[in-house]
Amino acid sequence: MNGYSELISSIEESRTMAISSLVKKLQSEGKNVLSFSAGEPDFPTPEFIKQAAIKAINENFTRYTANEGYAPLINAIIQKFAKENNLEFKPQNILVSAGAKHSIYNLIMALCNPGDEVIFQSPYWVSYPEMVKLAQSTPVIIDAEVEQEYKVSPAQLEKVITPKTKIFLFNTPSNPTGSVYSKEEILALAEVLKNKEHIYIVSDEIYEKIVFDGEEHFSIGSIDYLKDRTITINGVSKAYAMTGWRIGYAAGDAGIIKLARNLQSHSTSNAASISQAAALAALTQESDEIEDMIKKFKERRDFIYEALNKVKGVKCPLPKGAFYVFYDVSSYYGTKVNGYNINDSSSFCNYLLTEESVGLVPGVAFGNDKCVRMSYACSFEDLTDGLERITRALSKLN
Numbered sequence: 001m002n003g004y005s006e007l008i009s010s011i012e013e014s015r016t017m018a019i020s021s022l023v024k025k026l027q028s029e030g031k032n033v034l035s036f037s038a039g040e041p042d043f044p045t046p047e048f049i050k051q052a053a054i055k056a057i058n059e060n061f062t063r064y065t066a067n068e069g070y071a072p073l074i075n076a077i078i079q080k081f082a083k084e085n086n087l088e089f090k091p092q093n094i095l096v097s098a099g100a101k102h103s104i105y106n107l108i109m110a111l112c113n114p115g116d117e118v119i120f121q122s123p124y125w126v127s128y129p130e131m132v133k134l135a136q137s138t139p140v141i142i143d144a145e146v147e148q149e150y151k152v153s154p155a156q157l158e159k160v161i162t163p164k165t166k167i168f169l170f171n172t173p174s175n176p177t178g179s180v181y182s183k184e185e186i187l188a189l190a191e192v193l194k195n196k197e198h199i200y201i202v203s204d205e206i207y208e209k210i211v212f213d214g215e216e217h218f219s220i221g222s223i224d225y226l227k228d229r230t231i232t233i234n235g236v237s238k239a240y241a242m243t244g245w246r247i248g249y250a251a252g253d254a255g256i257i258k259l260a261r262n263l264q265s266h267s268t269s270n271a272a273s274i275s276q277a278a279a280l281a282a283l284t285q286e287s288d289e290i291e292d293m294i295k296k297f298k299e300r301r302d303f304i305y306e307a308l309n310k311v312k313g314v315k316c317p318l319p320k321g322a323f324y325v326f327y328d329v330s331s332y333y334g335t336k337v338n339g340y341n342i343n344d345s346s347s348f349c350n351y352l353l354t355e356e357s358v359g360l361v362p363g364v365a366f367g368n369d370k371c372v373r374m375s376y377a378c379s380f381e382d383l384t385d386g387l388e389r390i391t392r393a394l395s396k397l398n
């Protein structure tokens with residue numbers, strides 16, 4: 001007994017961040033580690049956004065802003081939702097936070113009472129279960145398998161709803177799988193939620209802009225009968241290569257947003273003023289750089305998907321968005337080589353990291369121990385080299 005908080009002691013460190021730190025440590029020791037663990041674009045932030053931040057500094061936009069966010073940014077967010085997502089909001093419906101992670105945390109805390117249930121799917125984004133536990137609530141997880149392209153069916157959702165369900169936490173395009181729910185699939189899930197007035201929907205749309213093959217992102221909150229119960233989360237991290245700037249936002253019912261604002265006012269106050277000025281430029285200025293970035297992601301996605309599907313024993317559905325491939329390697333479980341026993345996603349990743357210096361994230365971090373996640377937010381050269389190393393390592397397993 002050390003007397004520390006039992007609640008915080010029950011929370012695990014973010015495994016994706018832990019792996020990134022380990023890879024960085026190995027690299028600093030001089031090892032030629034190829035890391036495919038990053039959850040962020042490898043491109044620099046576009047120049048026009050950086051210039052907006054520099055201007056903000058030069059103009060001394062360096063003080064606290066309003067707790068909920070700088071008014072022009074809030075207006076830009078309202079315009080963005082109206083133009084791109086068919087969502088109508090007023091300033092009181094918006095909260096700007098230090099990243100979408102912070103927005104989701106604030107919202108879960110604002111909605112949940114101890115003992116409430118929060119439904120989401122596995123594979124899930126690493127932080128969802130821990131955030132739910134921090135709200136003293138219970139994660140209720142639906143397994144979405146590789147055979148269903150990692151997407152939950154309406155019947156699966158229906159089955160886990162109880163009177164204690166408080167939130168359906170929904171993420172499309174998805175991290176870690178890259179799956180994108182179509183409009184029809186979302187409408188079918190919405191139908192299940194239609195008469196369940198006690199359930200809020202928190203819709204994490206942070207990868208919205210990174211979709212391929214003509215897929216169109218659809219916001220569940222634009223469905224008329226769900227709009228009052230949906231809180232839509234987005235941010236600038238992924239679409240504008242701005243992970244380090246830490247700007248995310250939430251939009252929904254003014255009463256809930258007010259609670260989230262209050263919570264934020266006693267923890268971090270406002271998101272950084274300079275980052276808000278940069279986010280304003282990102283949301284309001286047209287630029288080809290974003291389209292170029294998405295085009296490059298697609299080329300890499302095509303390459304990695306094709307190459308992986310040639311590797312014996314690997315099952316990889318075609319990801320339609322984000323910048324990850326999430327593939328099933330469980331056919332290698334039970335194999336051995338050089339003292340390595342491969343029996344789960346952690347031992348698989350450990351083998352690849354120590355033998356071939358390739359950093360992947362074990363699927364167990366996302367609630368699916370049969371798979372691993374590989375980010376393709378890196379150069380073609382690294383992808384080609386990484387694929388060679390992976391193929392070589394797997395060919396030794398038997």
Ligand SMILES: Cc1ncc(COP(=O)(O)O)c(C=O)c1O
Nearest residue numbers: 039099100101125175235237248
């Ligand atoms: C699904 C998902 N949601 C939210 C976030 C948080 O993004 P940020 O806090 O950088 O805005 C991430 C980041 O990895 C993510 O993958």
